[in-house]
Amino acid sequence: MNHDxxxxxxxxxxxxxxxxxxxxxxRIEGDDELRAAYEHLASTWHSLELxxxxxxxxxxxxxxxxxxxxxxxxGLGPLPAPRWxxxxxxxxxxxxxxxxxxxxxTFSEAGLTADSALQAGVFQVDGLKVESLQAxxxxxxxxxxxxxxxxxxxxxLLFTESATDEAPATxxxxxxSVP
Amino acid sequence: MTESxxxxxxxxxxxxxxxxxxxxxxxFAVLVGRHEQRLVGLCERMLHHPExxxxxxxxxFLKVFRKAGTYRPRGKVYTxxxxxxxxxxxxxxxxxxxxxxxxxxEAGGTQPDYGDDHTTFDPEDxxxxxxxxxxxxxxxHETRRQIDALPSGQRAVLVLAKFENLSYREIAEVLxxxxxxxxxxxxxxxxxxxxxxxxRE
Numbered sequence: 001m002n003h004d005x006x007x008x009x010x011x012x013x014x015x016x017x018x019x020x021x022x023x024x025x026x027r028i029e030g031d032d033e034l035r036a037a038y039e040h041l042a043s044t045w046h047s048l049e050l051x052x053x054x055x056x057x058x059x060x061x062x063x064x065x066x067x068x069x070x071x072x073x074x075g076l077g078p079l080p081a082p083r084w085x086x087x088x089x090x091x092x093x094x095x096x097x098x099x100x101x102x103x104x105x106t107f108s109e110a111g112l113t114a115d116s117a118l119q120a121g122v123f124q125v126d127g128l129k130v131e132s133l134q135a136x137x138x139x140x141x142x143x144x145x146x147x148x149x150x151x152x153x154x155x156x157l158l159f160t161e162s163a164t165d166e167a168p169a170t171x172x173x174x175x176x177s178v179p
Numbered sequence: 180m181t182e183s184x185x186x187x188x189x190x191x192x193x194x195x196x197x198x199x200x201x202x203x204x205x206x207f208a209v210l211v212g213r214h215e216q217r218l219v220g221l222c223e224r225m226l227h228h229p230e231x232x233x234x235x236x237x238x239x240f241l242k243v244f245r246k247a248g249t250y251r252p253r254g255k256v257y258t259x260x261x262x263x264x265x266x267x268x269x270x271x272x273x274x275x276x277x278x279x280x281x282x283x284x285e286a287g288g289t290q291p292d293y294g295d296d297h298t299t300f301d302p303e304d305x306x307x308x309x310x311x312x313x314x315x316x317x318x319x320h321e322t323r324r325q326i327d328a329l330p331s332g333q334r335a336v337l338v339l340a341k342f343e344n345l346s347y348r349e350i351a352e353v354l355x356x357x358x359x360x361x362x363x364x365x366x367x368x369x370x371x372x373x374x375x376x377x378x379r380e
Contacts, residue, residue, distance in 0.1 A: 006366050013340060013365075015347055044372050048325075048341055049318045053220035054229055060219070061211045064237055068207050068244045077202045078247040 008038045192256035200247040224342045225268035227323045239264045258352040269331050333368035
Protein backbone atom coordinates (compact mmCIF):
# COMPACT_ATOMS: atom_id res chain seq x y z
CA MET A 1 0.00 0.00 0.00
CA ASN A 2 2.92 2.32 0.73
CA HIS A 3 4.07 2.01 -2.87
CA ASP A 4 0.58 2.95 -4.01
CA UNK A 5 0.52 5.92 -1.66
CA UNK A 6 3.84 7.13 -3.01
CA UNK A 7 2.42 6.87 -6.48
CA UNK A 8 -0.63 8.83 -5.32
CA UNK A 9 1.72 11.52 -4.06
CA UNK A 10 3.45 11.56 -7.44
CA UNK A 11 0.07 11.90 -9.12
CA UNK A 12 -0.86 14.78 -6.85
CA UNK A 13 2.41 16.58 -7.51
CA UNK A 14 2.26 16.02 -11.26
CA UNK A 15 5.29 13.73 -11.38
CA UNK A 16 3.66 10.98 -13.44
CA UNK A 17 3.54 10.83 -17.20
CA UNK A 18 0.14 11.22 -18.83
CA UNK A 19 -0.03 7.49 -19.39
CA UNK A 20 0.97 6.61 -15.83
CA UNK A 21 -1.48 9.14 -14.44
CA UNK A 22 -4.33 7.72 -16.54
CA UNK A 23 -3.56 4.18 -15.37
CA UNK A 24 -3.48 5.20 -11.73
CA UNK A 25 -6.67 7.23 -12.03
CA UNK A 26 -8.39 4.20 -13.51
CA ARG A 27 -7.23 2.12 -10.53
CA ILE A 28 -8.44 4.78 -8.10
CA GLU A 29 -11.87 4.64 -9.71
CA GLY A 30 -12.19 0.92 -9.09
CA ASP A 31 -10.56 0.64 -5.68
CA ASP A 32 -12.36 2.08 -2.66
CA GLU A 33 -9.34 1.86 -0.38
CA LEU A 34 -7.08 3.56 -2.90
CA ARG A 35 -9.69 6.23 -3.55
CA ALA A 36 -10.02 6.94 0.17
CA ALA A 37 -6.25 7.17 0.49
CA TYR A 38 -6.07 9.56 -2.46
CA GLU A 39 -8.85 11.77 -1.13
CA HIS A 40 -7.16 11.95 2.27
CA LEU A 41 -3.82 12.81 0.72
CA ALA A 42 -5.33 15.40 -1.61
CA SER A 43 -7.31 16.97 1.19
CA THR A 44 -4.17 17.32 3.34
CA TRP A 45 -2.12 18.64 0.42
CA HIS A 46 -4.64 21.25 -0.63
CA SER A 47 -5.25 22.37 2.93
CA LEU A 48 -1.66 23.60 3.15
CA GLU A 49 -1.80 27.30 2.58
CA LEU A 50 0.57 30.17 3.22
CA UNK A 51 0.23 33.84 2.36
CA UNK A 52 1.82 35.04 -0.86
CA UNK A 53 5.20 36.51 0.06
CA UNK A 54 5.33 40.28 0.16
CA UNK A 55 6.84 42.03 -2.85
CA UNK A 56 10.51 42.75 -2.29
CA UNK A 57 11.02 46.44 -1.50
CA UNK A 58 12.92 48.49 -4.07
CA UNK A 59 15.72 49.32 -1.67
CA UNK A 60 16.42 45.62 -1.11
CA UNK A 61 18.72 45.15 -4.09
CA UNK A 62 20.39 48.53 -3.51
CA UNK A 63 21.17 47.51 0.05
CA UNK A 64 22.71 44.23 -1.10
CA UNK A 65 24.65 45.98 -3.87
CA UNK A 66 26.08 48.45 -1.36
CA UNK A 67 27.04 45.65 1.02
CA UNK A 68 28.72 43.71 -1.79
CA UNK A 69 30.61 46.82 -2.87
CA UNK A 70 31.77 47.34 0.68
CA UNK A 71 32.96 43.75 0.87
CA UNK A 72 34.86 44.23 -2.35
CA UNK A 73 36.55 47.36 -1.01
CA UNK A 74 37.53 45.49 2.12
CA GLY A 75 39.12 42.79 0.01
CA LEU A 76 36.34 40.32 0.80
CA GLY A 77 35.13 39.92 -2.75
CA PRO A 78 34.59 36.64 -4.57
CA LEU A 79 37.58 34.43 -4.14
CA PRO A 80 37.92 30.97 -5.58
CA ALA A 81 38.00 28.44 -2.78
CA PRO A 82 38.98 25.08 -4.17
CA ARG A 83 36.99 22.23 -2.70
CA TRP A 84 40.09 20.18 -1.96
CA UNK A 85 41.32 22.87 0.41
CA UNK A 86 38.06 22.95 2.34
CA UNK A 87 37.96 19.18 2.52
CA UNK A 88 41.51 19.00 3.84
CA UNK A 89 40.80 21.77 6.36
CA UNK A 90 37.59 20.10 7.56
CA UNK A 91 39.32 16.75 7.87
CA UNK A 92 42.16 18.30 9.83
CA UNK A 93 39.70 20.03 12.17
CA UNK A 94 37.69 16.84 12.72
CA UNK A 95 40.83 14.80 13.29
CA UNK A 96 42.06 17.34 15.81
CA UNK A 97 38.77 17.26 17.68
CA UNK A 98 38.63 13.47 17.71
CA UNK A 99 42.19 13.31 19.02
CA UNK A 100 41.34 15.94 21.59
CA UNK A 101 38.36 13.91 22.74
CA UNK A 102 40.31 10.70 22.89
CA UNK A 103 43.23 12.21 24.74
CA UNK A 104 41.47 14.78 26.84
CA UNK A 105 38.22 13.04 27.77
CA THR A 106 35.43 15.55 28.18
CA PHE A 107 35.44 19.16 27.07
CA SER A 108 35.37 20.31 30.65
CA GLU A 109 38.60 18.48 31.29
CA ALA A 110 40.02 20.04 28.18
CA GLY A 111 39.95 23.48 29.74
CA LEU A 112 36.40 24.85 29.44
CA THR A 113 34.94 26.60 32.42
CA ALA A 114 32.39 24.96 34.65
CA ASP A 115 29.83 27.62 33.66
CA SER A 116 30.03 26.66 30.04
CA ALA A 117 29.71 23.02 30.93
CA LEU A 118 26.51 23.78 32.76
CA GLN A 119 24.87 25.05 29.60
CA ALA A 120 22.35 22.26 29.22
CA GLY A 121 25.01 19.60 29.29
CA VAL A 122 25.88 20.20 25.69
CA PHE A 123 29.53 19.76 26.39
CA GLN A 124 29.54 16.52 28.27
CA VAL A 125 30.48 14.44 25.34
CA ASP A 126 29.65 11.20 27.02
CA GLY A 127 27.13 10.40 24.31
CA LEU A 128 24.04 10.68 26.44
CA LYS A 129 23.67 14.42 26.81
CA VAL A 130 24.39 15.13 23.18
CA GLU A 131 21.92 12.49 22.09
CA SER A 132 19.21 13.83 24.33
CA LEU A 133 19.81 17.30 22.96
CA GLN A 134 19.58 15.98 19.43
CA ALA A 135 16.32 14.22 20.17
CA UNK A 136 14.88 17.21 21.98
CA UNK A 137 15.72 19.65 19.23
CA UNK A 138 15.37 17.23 16.36
CA UNK A 139 18.68 18.54 15.15
CA UNK A 140 19.81 15.41 13.45
CA UNK A 141 23.23 14.02 14.18
CA UNK A 142 25.50 16.81 15.38
CA UNK A 143 28.91 16.68 13.85
CA UNK A 144 31.90 16.85 16.14
CA UNK A 145 32.67 20.24 14.66
CA UNK A 146 29.21 21.48 15.62
CA UNK A 147 29.57 20.19 19.17
CA UNK A 148 32.92 21.92 19.34
CA UNK A 149 31.46 25.25 18.26
CA UNK A 150 28.54 24.87 20.61
CA UNK A 151 30.97 24.38 23.42
CA UNK A 152 33.43 27.15 22.72
CA UNK A 153 30.94 29.81 21.76
CA UNK A 154 27.83 29.15 23.75
CA UNK A 155 26.89 32.81 23.84
CA UNK A 156 26.44 33.15 20.12
CA LEU A 157 25.49 29.55 19.49
CA LEU A 158 27.56 29.37 16.38
CA PHE A 159 27.31 26.47 14.02
CA THR A 160 29.95 25.60 11.52
CA GLU A 161 28.18 27.12 8.57
CA SER A 162 31.06 26.61 6.21
CA ALA A 163 30.43 22.90 6.43
CA THR A 164 26.75 23.19 5.62
CA ASP A 165 26.34 26.13 3.24
CA GLU A 166 26.15 23.91 0.26
CA ALA A 167 25.74 20.53 1.79
CA PRO A 168 22.19 19.38 2.48
CA ALA A 169 21.00 19.22 6.03
CA THR A 170 21.22 15.92 7.82
CA UNK A 171 18.15 14.24 9.17
CA UNK A 172 17.44 11.42 11.53
CA UNK A 173 14.41 10.18 9.70
CA UNK A 174 14.29 6.41 9.64
CA UNK A 175 15.10 4.89 6.29
CA UNK A 176 15.76 8.24 4.65
CA SER A 177 18.90 9.31 3.01
CA VAL A 178 21.41 10.93 5.26
CA PRO A 179 23.32 13.21 2.98
CA MET B 180 23.34 12.26 -9.50
CA THR B 181 22.91 11.64 -13.20
CA GLU B 182 23.18 14.48 -15.64
CA SER B 183 19.92 16.02 -16.59
CA UNK B 184 19.07 17.30 -20.06
CA UNK B 185 18.76 20.73 -18.44
CA UNK B 186 22.50 20.74 -17.85
CA UNK B 187 23.10 20.87 -21.58
CA UNK B 188 20.81 23.85 -22.02
CA UNK B 189 22.32 27.28 -21.88
CA UNK B 190 21.76 28.87 -18.51
CA UNK B 191 22.05 32.66 -18.78
CA UNK B 192 22.70 32.86 -15.05
CA UNK B 193 25.95 31.01 -15.56
CA UNK B 194 27.47 33.84 -17.60
CA UNK B 195 26.26 36.35 -15.05
CA UNK B 196 27.75 34.31 -12.23
CA UNK B 197 31.07 34.10 -14.07
CA UNK B 198 31.19 37.87 -14.20
CA UNK B 199 30.21 38.10 -10.52
CA UNK B 200 33.10 35.77 -9.73
CA UNK B 201 35.35 38.40 -11.30
CA UNK B 202 34.01 41.00 -8.88
CA UNK B 203 31.56 42.66 -11.28
CA UNK B 204 29.09 44.47 -9.03
CA UNK B 205 26.75 45.36 -11.87
CA UNK B 206 26.38 41.72 -12.84
CA PHE B 207 25.75 40.91 -9.21
CA ALA B 208 22.94 43.47 -9.20
CA VAL B 209 21.49 41.75 -12.27
CA LEU B 210 21.67 38.37 -10.53
CA VAL B 211 19.99 39.79 -7.43
CA GLY B 212 17.26 41.38 -9.54
CA ARG B 213 16.57 38.09 -11.32
CA HIS B 214 16.24 36.02 -8.15
CA GLU B 215 15.39 38.30 -5.23
CA GLN B 216 11.66 37.67 -5.26
CA ARG B 217 12.16 33.95 -5.46
CA LEU B 218 14.74 33.74 -2.68
CA VAL B 219 12.97 36.14 -0.33
CA GLY B 220 9.79 34.13 -0.90
CA LEU B 221 11.57 30.88 -0.13
CA CYS B 222 13.11 32.33 3.05
CA GLU B 223 9.71 33.65 4.10
CA ARG B 224 8.12 30.25 3.65
CA MET B 225 10.93 28.57 5.53
CA LEU B 226 11.13 31.07 8.39
CA HIS B 227 7.53 32.35 8.53
CA HIS B 228 8.73 35.83 9.30
CA PRO B 229 8.92 38.48 6.55
CA GLU B 230 11.56 40.73 8.10
CA UNK B 231 13.76 37.84 9.15
CA UNK B 232 13.31 36.39 5.67
CA UNK B 233 14.57 39.57 3.99
CA UNK B 234 17.60 39.66 6.29
CA UNK B 235 18.24 35.99 5.55
CA UNK B 236 17.93 36.53 1.80
CA UNK B 237 20.38 39.41 2.01
CA UNK B 238 22.89 37.19 3.79
CA UNK B 239 22.28 34.49 1.19
CA PHE B 240 23.03 36.88 -1.67
CA LEU B 241 26.22 38.03 0.03
CA LYS B 242 27.24 34.41 0.42
CA VAL B 243 26.53 33.94 -3.28
CA PHE B 244 28.74 36.95 -4.02
CA ARG B 245 31.58 35.50 -2.00
CA LYS B 246 31.14 31.99 -3.33
CA ALA B 247 30.54 32.82 -6.98
CA GLY B 248 34.02 31.63 -7.86
CA THR B 249 33.46 28.27 -6.20
CA TYR B 250 30.34 27.42 -8.21
CA ARG B 251 30.65 24.14 -10.07
CA PRO B 252 28.08 23.56 -12.78
CA ARG B 253 25.89 20.66 -11.70
CA GLY B 254 22.52 21.88 -12.86
CA LYS B 255 20.91 25.26 -13.10
CA VAL B 256 22.36 28.19 -11.17
CA TYR B 257 19.04 28.81 -9.44
CA THR B 258 19.17 25.38 -7.81
CA UNK B 259 22.55 26.36 -6.35
CA UNK B 260 21.04 29.61 -5.07
CA UNK B 261 18.16 27.65 -3.58
CA UNK B 262 20.61 25.25 -1.93
CA UNK B 263 22.48 28.07 -0.22
CA UNK B 264 19.18 29.66 0.83
CA UNK B 265 17.66 26.43 2.16
CA UNK B 266 20.75 25.57 4.17
CA UNK B 267 21.03 29.11 5.48
CA UNK B 268 17.40 29.00 6.63
CA UNK B 269 17.86 25.57 8.20
CA UNK B 270 20.85 26.91 10.11
CA UNK B 271 18.76 29.84 11.33
CA UNK B 272 15.99 27.47 12.39
CA UNK B 273 18.47 25.30 14.27
CA UNK B 274 19.82 28.34 16.10
CA UNK B 275 16.30 29.48 16.85
CA UNK B 276 15.39 26.05 18.23
CA UNK B 277 18.55 25.85 20.26
CA UNK B 278 18.12 29.36 21.66
CA UNK B 279 14.57 28.49 22.62
CA UNK B 280 15.70 25.28 24.26
CA UNK B 281 18.48 26.96 26.21
CA UNK B 282 16.21 29.77 27.34
CA UNK B 283 13.97 27.09 28.92
CA UNK B 284 10.83 28.72 27.60
CA GLU B 285 11.58 32.24 28.79
CA ALA B 286 9.29 34.89 27.39
CA GLY B 287 10.60 36.91 24.47
CA GLY B 288 12.19 34.02 22.62
CA THR B 289 13.08 34.24 18.99
CA GLN B 290 10.27 32.01 17.77
CA PRO B 291 7.69 34.00 15.83
CA ASP B 292 4.35 34.03 17.53
CA TYR B 293 2.39 34.14 14.26
CA GLY B 294 0.48 37.11 15.55
CA ASP B 295 -0.84 39.78 13.27
CA ASP B 296 2.49 41.56 13.32
CA HIS B 297 4.07 38.71 11.40
CA THR B 298 1.21 37.90 9.12
CA THR B 299 1.99 39.16 5.68
CA PHE B 300 -0.56 40.87 3.54
CA ASP B 301 -1.68 38.64 0.75
CA PRO B 302 -2.38 40.64 -2.41
CA GLU B 303 -4.21 37.69 -3.91
CA ASP B 304 -6.47 37.40 -0.94
CA UNK B 305 -9.49 39.32 -2.10
CA UNK B 306 -11.76 38.01 0.62
CA UNK B 307 -14.56 40.54 0.75
CA UNK B 308 -15.27 40.26 4.41
CA UNK B 309 -13.46 39.97 7.67
CA UNK B 310 -14.70 36.45 8.24
CA UNK B 311 -13.00 35.13 5.14
CA UNK B 312 -9.80 36.94 5.99
CA UNK B 313 -9.88 35.47 9.44
CA UNK B 314 -10.42 32.00 7.98
CA UNK B 315 -7.41 32.52 5.70
CA UNK B 316 -5.26 33.57 8.62
CA UNK B 317 -6.34 30.50 10.54
CA UNK B 318 -5.35 28.26 7.64
CA UNK B 319 -1.95 29.99 7.37
CA HIS B 320 -1.42 29.63 11.07
CA GLU B 321 -2.31 25.95 11.00
CA THR B 322 -0.02 25.33 8.00
CA ARG B 323 2.88 27.10 9.73
CA ARG B 324 2.30 25.11 12.89
CA GLN B 325 2.32 21.84 11.01
CA ILE B 326 5.37 22.73 8.92
CA ASP B 327 7.24 23.82 12.05
CA ALA B 328 6.63 20.42 13.60
CA LEU B 329 8.40 18.62 10.74
CA PRO B 330 12.05 17.57 10.88
CA SER B 331 14.23 19.95 8.90
CA GLY B 332 14.81 17.61 5.95
CA GLN B 333 11.10 16.97 5.47
CA ARG B 334 10.28 20.61 5.98
CA ALA B 335 12.67 21.67 3.21
CA VAL B 336 11.27 19.11 0.78
CA LEU B 337 7.67 20.02 1.55
CA VAL B 338 8.23 23.76 1.14
CA LEU B 339 10.10 23.27 -2.13
CA ALA B 340 7.46 20.89 -3.49
CA LYS B 341 4.28 22.53 -2.31
CA PHE B 342 5.09 26.23 -2.26
CA GLU B 343 7.99 26.61 -4.68
CA ASN B 344 6.45 24.12 -7.11
CA LEU B 345 9.74 22.41 -7.79
CA SER B 346 9.76 18.96 -9.34
CA TYR B 347 11.29 15.99 -7.53
CA ARG B 348 14.28 16.31 -9.83
CA GLU B 349 14.80 19.98 -9.03
CA ILE B 350 14.42 19.36 -5.30
CA ALA B 351 16.95 16.55 -5.56
CA GLU B 352 19.36 18.98 -7.21
CA VAL B 353 18.79 21.66 -4.61
CA LEU B 354 19.28 19.34 -1.65
CA UNK B 355 21.86 17.12 -3.35
CA UNK B 356 19.93 13.98 -2.59
CA UNK B 357 18.38 11.36 -4.82
CA UNK B 358 14.87 11.63 -6.24
CA UNK B 359 14.02 8.55 -4.17
CA UNK B 360 15.03 10.41 -1.03
CA UNK B 361 12.87 13.37 -2.07
CA UNK B 362 9.93 11.03 -2.52
CA UNK B 363 10.56 9.39 0.86
CA UNK B 364 10.83 12.67 2.73
CA UNK B 365 7.75 14.11 1.09
CA UNK B 366 5.80 10.96 1.78
CA UNK B 367 6.84 10.92 5.43
CA UNK B 368 6.04 14.61 5.76
CA UNK B 369 2.56 13.97 4.37
CA UNK B 370 2.07 11.13 6.83
CA UNK B 371 2.84 13.51 9.69
CA UNK B 372 0.52 16.22 8.47
CA UNK B 373 -3.10 16.16 9.44
CA UNK B 374 -5.97 16.64 7.08
CA UNK B 375 -8.36 19.52 7.92
CA UNK B 376 -11.11 17.13 9.01
CA UNK B 377 -8.69 15.50 11.49
CA UNK B 378 -7.90 18.89 13.00
CA ARG B 379 -11.52 19.52 13.68
CA GLU B 380 -11.88 16.28 15.60
